Amino acid sequence: xxxxxxxxxxxxxxKGGISIINCAYENTAFDYFPWYQxxxxxxxxxxxxxxxxxxxxxxxxxxxxxxxxxxxxxxHIMDSQPGDSATYFCAASKRYGQxxxxxxxxxxxxxx
Amino acid sequence: xxxxxxxxxxxxxxMGQEVILRCVPISNHLYFYxxxxxxxxxxxxLVSFYNNEISEKSEIFDDQFSVERPDGSNFTLKIRSxxxxxxxxxxxxxxxxxxNNYxxxxxxxxxxxxx
Numbered sequence: 001x002x003x004x005x006x007x008x009x010x011x012x013x014x015k016g017g018i019s020i021i022n023c024a025y026e027n028t029a030f031d032y033f034p035w036y037q038x039x040x041x042x043x044x045x046x047x048x049x050x051x052x053x054x055x056x057x058x059x060x061x062x063x064x065x066x067x068x069x070x071x072x073x074x075x076h077i078m079d080s081q082p083g084d085s086a087t088y089f090c091a092a093s094k095r096y097g098q099x100x101x102x103x104x105x106x107x108x109x110x111x112x
Numbered sequence: 113x114x115x116x117x118x119x120x121x122x123x124x125x126x127m128g129q130e131v132i133l134r135c136v137p138i139s140n141h142l143y144f145y146x147x148x149x150x151x152x153x154x155x156x157x158l159v160s161f162y163n164n165e166i167s168e169k170s171e172i173f174d175d176q177f178s179v180e181r182p183d184g185s186n187f188t189l190k191i192r193s194x195x196x197x198x199x200x201x202x203x204x205x206x207x208x209x210x211x212n213n214y215x216x217x218x219x220x221x222x223x224x225x226x227x
Contacts, residue, residue, distance in 0.1 A: 034215070036155075043116075043203050043218035044155060089155060099145065099157035099168055100216060 002027060004092050006103030013110050019077040021106045023090035026071065030092035034100070035064065035075045038087045047088070048075070080110045114138040116219035118204050124225045125194055133189045133222045135204030144187045145205040145216060146179065148172070155203065161187065194226045 005024045013019045023033075031052055036044035050057045050064040050073065057064045063076040077084055087107050091100040117136045125131050137144050146158040159169040161179055178190045187206075191198055201223050205216040 036218075041221075043220045046215055046217065049215065091155075099160055099170065100147075100155075101157070102155040104154045 002101050004090060004101050004103040006090050006106060008106060009104070010107045011109070013080045013108065015080065015082060015110055015112050017080050017110075019080045019084070019108055019110070020074060021088055021090070021108070022072065022074045023103050024070075024072045025092050025101075027092070027094075028071070029094050030101075031095070032093045033064070033066065033073050034091050034093075035062075036089045036091060036102075038089065038105075044089060077108075080108075082110045082112050084108060085110050116204055116206055116217050118202075118219040118222050120222060121220065122223045122225070124227065127196055127226055128193050131191050131194055131224060133191075133202050133204075133224070135187045135189075135219055136185050137187055137204065137206030138208075138217055139185070141206035141208050141217075143167075143207045143209065143216075144179075144181070145207075146189045147203045147205060147218075148200040149203065149221075150200045158189070158202075191224075194224075196226050199224055199226045 007022050034049035035047045037047045038044045048059050048062045048064055050066050052068050055066050061078045066073045087105045089105045090103040093100045119134045123131055144161045147155050149155045157170050159173045159179055160167045176192050180188050201221040203221045204219045207216045
């Protein structure tokens with residue numbers, strides 16, 4: 001019940017294309033869903049996050065789509081750039097002070 | 113922009129030795145966390161800390177681990193007797209308590225190598 005599933009494990013996209021990463025959870029007590037971007041040798045950096053009271057949130061080229069009934073959420077990266085090449089982790093949390101449960105990660109490679 | 117800092121960036125130690133990893137959270141944050149990431153794997157929660165006590169811990173955080181906030185700025189993770197399987201990146205994170213988001217900001221990590 002604490003698990004967050006993430007797919008695909010790796011993704012290759014051409015520059016300018018759309019990258020889509022999907023996550024699913026089981027615990028309905030989760031109510032905060034962030035996405036983190038991690039470059040090799042660096043810590044995870046918060047990219048964008050959503051609460052279940054909205055179905056979509058957009059920040060620049062990054063959009064989270066959230067389907068509460070299906071317990072799924074996804075990250076869309078529009079106009080993907082080589083600089084977006086990184087590992088992306090979805091996560092879920094219940095409230096302040098609670099740990100984040102991370103998905104296993106998606107390694108994105110954007111080809112020039 | 114405020115950030116979480118961690119020292120050292122890389123720690124090499126022998127099996128059975130004690131290590132202390134240090135973190136300086138963002139100054140107005142009140143929740144502090146330690147996570148670890150074994151090479152190539154996902155980030156795993158170890159412990160959260162609030163109001164000078166542990167608020168939650170995972171099954172990984174056994175008696176070999178302890179956390180402390182020795183002063184107003186530092187937050188430390190101690191591993192008493194390191195094992196080979198403790199080799200990982202250790203990330204400190206912090207979060208505030210206001211607003212609608214439970215945003216956690218991560219430090220750059222300490223790479224712990226146990227030989």
